Amino acid sequence: MANYIPTTPAELQEMLGAIGVKTVDDLFAEIPPELRLQGELNIPAGMSEPEMIRKVTRLAQTNETVDNNVCFLGGGAYDHIIPSVIDHLLLRGDFFTAYTPYQPEVSQGTLQCIYEFQSLISGLTGMDQANASMYEGATATVEAINMATAQTRRNRVLVLQTVNPEYRRVMSSLNTPLGVELISVPFEDGAVDPAKIQEALNDQVAAVVMQYPNFLGGIEDIEKISEMTHNAGALSIVVANPIALGLLETPGKLGADIVAGEGQPLGIPLSYGGPYVGFLAAKKALLRRMPGRIVGRTTDIDGKAGYVLTLQAREQHIRREKASSNICSNQALMALNTTIYMSLMGREGIKEVALQCFQKAHYLKRELAKVEGVSFPFTGSFFHELVVKIPNARKVIGKMAKQGVFAGIPLDNWFSNLKDCVLVAVTEKRTKDEIDHYCNLLGGFING
Amino acid sequence: MAEPLIFDLSKDGCRGFTLPALDVPEVDPADHIPARFLRQELPLPSLSELDVVRHFTRLSRLNHSVDIGFYPLGSCTMKYNPRVNENMARLAGFANLHPQQPDETVQGALQMLKTLEESLAEITGMDAMTLQPAAGAQGELTGLLIMLAYHRKKGNHKTKVMIPDSGHGTNPASCAMVGYEVVNIKSDARGGVDIEDLKSKLGPDIAGLMITNPNTLGLFDENIGELAHLIHSVDGLVYYDGANLNAIMGWTRPGDMGFDIVHLNLHKTFSTPHGGGGPGAGPVGVKKHLEPFLPNPRIQHDGKKYHLQTKCRESVGPVLASVGNFLVLVRAYAYILVNGREGLKNVSAYAVLNANYMMQRLKKTFDLPYDRFCKHEFVLSGKGLAKYGVKTLDVAKRLLDFGFHAPTIYFPMIVEESMMIEPTETESKGTLDCFIEAMEMIAREAAEKPENLKNAPTKTPVRRLDEATAARKPDINYFQKPE
Numbered sequence: 001m002a003n004y005i006p007t008t009p010a011e012l013q014e015m016l017g018a019i020g021v022k023t024v025d026d027l028f029a030e031i032p033p034e035l036r037l038q039g040e041l042n043i044p045a046g047m048s049e050p051e052m053i054r055k056v057t058r059l060a061q062t063n064e065t066v067d068n069n070v071c072f073l074g075g076g077a078y079d080h081i082i083p084s085v086i087d088h089l090l091l092r093g094d095f096f097t098a099y100t101p102y103q104p105e106v107s108q109g110t111l112q113c114i115y116e117f118q119s120l121i122s123g124l125t126g127m128d129q130a131n132a133s134m135y136e137g138a139t140a141t142v143e144a145i146n147m148a149t150a151q152t153r154r155n156r157v158l159v160l161q162t163v164n165p166e167y168r169r170v171m172s173s174l175n176t177p178l179g180v181e182l183i184s185v186p187f188e189d190g191a192v193d194p195a196k197i198q199e200a201l202n203d204q205v206a207a208v209v210m211q212y213p214n215f216l217g218g219i220e221d222i223e224k225i226s227e228m229t230h231n232a233g234a235l236s237i238v239v240a241n242p243i244a245l246g247l248l249e250t251p252g253k254l255g256a257d258i259v260a261g262e263g264q265p266l267g268i269p270l271s272y273g274g275p276y277v278g279f280l281a282a283k284k285a286l287l288r289r290m291p292g293r294i295v296g297r298t299t300d301i302d303g304k305a306g307y308v309l310t311l312q313a314r315e316q317h318i319r320r321e322k323a324s325s326n327i328c329s330n331q332a333l334m335a336l337n338t339t340i341y342m343s344l345m346g347r348e349g350i351k352e353v354a355l356q357c358f359q360k361a362h363y364l365k366r367e368l369a370k371v372e373g374v375s376f377p378f379t380g381s382f383f384h385e386l387v388v389k390i391p392n393a394r395k396v397i398g399k400m401a402k403q404g405v406f407a408g409i410p411l412d413n414w415f416s417n418l419k420d421c422v423l424v425a426v427t428e429k430r431t432k433d434e435i436d437h438y439c440n441l442l443g444g445f446i447n448g
Numbered sequence: 449m450a451e452p453l454i455f456d457l458s459k460d461g462c463r464g465f466t467l468p469a470l471d472v473p474e475v476d477p478a479d480h481i482p483a484r485f486l487r488q489e490l491p492l493p494s495l496s497e498l499d500v501v502r503h504f505t506r507l508s509r510l511n512h513s514v515d516i517g518f519y520p521l522g523s524c525t526m527k528y529n530p531r532v533n534e535n536m537a538r539l540a541g542f543a544n545l546h547p548q549q550p551d552e553t554v555q556g557a558l559q560m561l562k563t564l565e566e567s568l569a570e571i572t573g574m575d576a577m578t579l580q581p582a583a584g585a586q587g588e589l590t591g592l593l594i595m596l597a598y599h600r601k602k603g604n605h606k607t608k609v610m611i612p613d614s615g616h617g618t619n620p621a622s623c624a625m626v627g628y629e630v631v632n633i634k635s636d637a638r639g640g641v642d643i644e645d646l647k648s649k650l651g652p653d654i655a656g657l658m659i660t661n662p663n664t665l666g667l668f669d670e671n672i673g674e675l676a677h678l679i680h681s682v683d684g685l686v687y688y689d690g691a692n693l694n695a696i697m698g699w700t701r702p703g704d705m706g707f708d709i710v711h712l713n714l715h716k717t718f719s720t721p722h723g724g725g726g727p728g729a730g731p732v733g734v735k736k737h738l739e740p741f742l743p744n745p746r747i748q749h750d751g752k753k754y755h756l757q758t759k760c761r762e763s764v765g766p767v768l769a770s771v772g773n774f775l776v777l778v779r780a781y782a783y784i785l786v787n788g789r790e791g792l793k794n795v796s797a798y799a800v801l802n803a804n805y806m807m808q809r810l811k812k813t814f815d816l817p818y819d820r821f822c823k824h825e826f827v828l829s830g831k832g833l834a835k836y837g838v839k840t841l842d843v844a845k846r847l848l849d850f851g852f853h854a855p856t857i858y859f860p861m862i863v864e865e866s867m868m869i870e871p872t873e874t875e876s877k878g879t880l881d882c883f884i885e886a887m888e889m890i891a892r893e894a895a896e897k898p899e900n901l902k903n904a905p906t907k908t909p910v911r912r913l914d915e916a917t918a919a920r921k922p923d924i925n926y927f928q929k930p931e
Contacts, residue, residue, distance in 0.1 A: 035705050095508050
């Protein structure tokens with residue numbers, strides 16, 4: 001009913017006259033009759049804006065949110081504090097109604113933002129360069145693997161079992177069709193024993209993929225693993241949580257060749273999984289293997305500084321079937337979202353977010369340790385996420401959900417050996433009261 | 449004055465945001481994490497909130513956008529992005545859901561997704577959809593994975609995919625990502641697929657055909673039924689690149705033309721914002737016989753409740769770690785609700801009307817290589833200006849001085865000095881007339897004052913940029929100056 005078409009009936013007639021036809025139907029005349037849609041599409045008639053708002057709002061209201069519940073879920077997406085000002089800037093039409101900067105002279109805003117994103121990600125990860133962003137964390141990891149297999153001309157990839165299992169599924173869908181052999185290296189005490197990786201390394205291995213902190217919250221020895229990986233002539237790929245890098249040493253300093261990851265923790269709403277933004281950063285030697293868009297700084301003919309899409313000779317619109325990736329855009333608006341977040345929080349803010357996450361997660365662990373029946377299957381270091389073993393875990397967290405607490409993710413979704421184990425994340429957004437409530441509620445359900 | 453980089457605006461001691469004070473007892477991280485894993489320095493800037501607001505506001509003003517003016521970028525469908533859809537995507541009940549929440553807590557979200565799947569399946573004439581792919585190119589990849597899985601299951605030995613020479617650049621690149629070899633098919637004199645060329649290359653090794661209809665020349669291929677039949681005769685699958693769906697909604701459907709697999713670009717046809725290059729969404733639809741291969745998870749309804757089902761044995765597996773770009777899907781859902789069946793048909797009617805109106809008027813000034821009714825876009829050639837030493841690139845740059853975005857240029861590659869113009873249905877006759885007049889003036893300038901074109905643009909925030917040096921000495925990271 002509502003529509004966004006500005007043409008008046010008089011203009012319609014005038015335009016049809018200029019074209020030399022009587023009706024709009026005449027413009028569709030070459031569609032053979034047997035291919036024409038008979039009748040109307042079987043979807044509802046249009047509605048006015050207020051009718052639509054009412055319908056969509058009611059649907060949204062049937063969902064339970066992280067606002068009217070308390071969220072201890074993580075597993076790759078985290079409930080962080082998001083400064084209000086970010087969304088006001090994202091709603092500037094000049095950003096969100098623009099497209100890929102094909103005409104750089106009228107796209108300097110988008111281009112400079114991407115240059116700043118690339119620089120911030122490089123700085124955060126300790127790498128030489130980053131691209132203009134990827135769809136999300138899993139597909140960024142897939143592209144990192146493609147870079148490594150192309151660079152080493154080898155096709156076996158060792159993937160630590162502590163890498164996000166959802167990412168591992170996506171790798172299996174997207175990396176294996178090109179002949180990549182993914183080999184899973186199992187974990188023991190919440191992390192993978194480097195000796196196990198050493199056993200699997202040989203001259204056919206293109207890369208080792210590890211996560212930092214890993215999916216179970218633990219901190220793998222990415223320094224030692226990277227060193228072993230390099231000794232075997234393979235590349236070290238680290239999937240990093242960008243907020244953890246406010247506290248933890250950069251993958252770059254610890255030997256990573258490629259860092260991929262999910263940018264959601266940097267100020268992007270949870271959004272039931274998307275849109276998020278992937279980041280991909282690498283050492284200098286891998287520059288021309290990077291997929292996707294890259295923005296470079298240059299000058300215009302008057303000598304004024306400006307920005308362009310660069311190194312496009314790698315890309316699909318020029319290389320077609322010889323391109324190393326089919327990615328033809330980036331996730332610009334979400335990259336901008338994280339760029340604004342990193343600018344606003346700044347050096348001290350990101351450090352403090354990371355530190356508060358660490359402190360609150362460790363507080364939760366200390367308090368949970370007092371609850372009878374709760375145990376911790378792993379002993380290693382962790383950042384803001386940990387595995388908690390709870391008797392009858394699924395039943396208990398179901399009861400917690402009914403009380404408005406999303407208590408954690410049951411790990412037997414992916415790991416048959418982690419029955420009754422739950423992955424619990426604590427961000428800076430959780431308060432002491434919420435954490436105390438969590439422990440009391442849990443104790444009640446276990447022992448009540 | 450150029451806008452400084454965020455790093456150059458940094459001032460030590462500035463804070464742009466204040467966190468609540470830590471309310472739990474502290475421990476020393478060094479007691480819990482080995483020292484070599486603790487970070488020493490963090491090279492991020494420090495700014496106040498207002499500094500940040502001004503920086504990004506000033507940057508935004510350097511962009512052209514649909515909100516500022518006409519954006520006739522062919523094959524990109526730069527239509528108006530309705531503001532109400534932004535509000536719908538920001539409803540707490542959608543924006544603040546964790547992807548790992550139990551299904552019973554997100555019934556509204558799942559219902560929305562299922563309804564959108566059904567609407568898109570109806571619009572395209574397909575039997576089942578996945579909303580998971582994050583962009584058109586990822587939709588292509590997903591479609592090709594489905595093609596691969598289909599042939600593998602049937603024991604077919606297929607190695608090649610046919611693509612017309614007018615196809616989008618992502619088509620061959622996506623084929624390469626699944627290991628298919630590309631067979632290029634020529635276009636005929638009317639701009640459609642050259643059937644004889646296709647027949648001569650058709651054989652048992654052909655896995656399928658990827659095609660856009662209307663194609664990138666904006667022309668509807670009337671022979672599509674026969675093409676589909678030919679491909680099916682060797683047990684190949686016919687793939688519809690939905691980049692140009694804005695031309696045909698409610699008039700004809702890929703499913704009825706014989707297509708087996710379709711991808712859509714919700715950021716084109718269904719008005720979700722392009723966001724400066726993303727996020728998009730690239731749902732994929734299939735006919736019944738391919739449904740088992742769709743990516744996980746599928747959304748199922750058991751008569752009472754919705755569930756995410758991940759245990760489909762023949763699935764190509766997930767292509768993203770979530771159900772898709774959910775909030776993009778919310779916007780498309782709202783757009784379909786408002787337009788409804790008659791609205792969507794009108795969208796295509798007016799998109800096609802606008803394109804034909806411009807084409808009829810502009811063909812008096814510029815070469816039109818295929819002179820027949822177009823659909824939602826058309827392609828002109830700038831080769832007639834070569835005699836003045838002027839190229840299509842110069843025309844594009846001069847348009848920027850008139851406050852317009854340029855058309856897509858040098859694509860499709862089968863037209864010399866091509867300009868691909870797509871007005872979309874949301875532009876008024878007044879805007880189209882202004883653009884047409886600008887193009888006519890530029891053509892006159894090309895003859896009389898070609899330097900106006902060659903020096904263009906002069907009224908933009910920067911002028912033509914040195915792309916050669918940018919590629920030779922990449923400066924892509926503030927912290928690493930080029931050698």
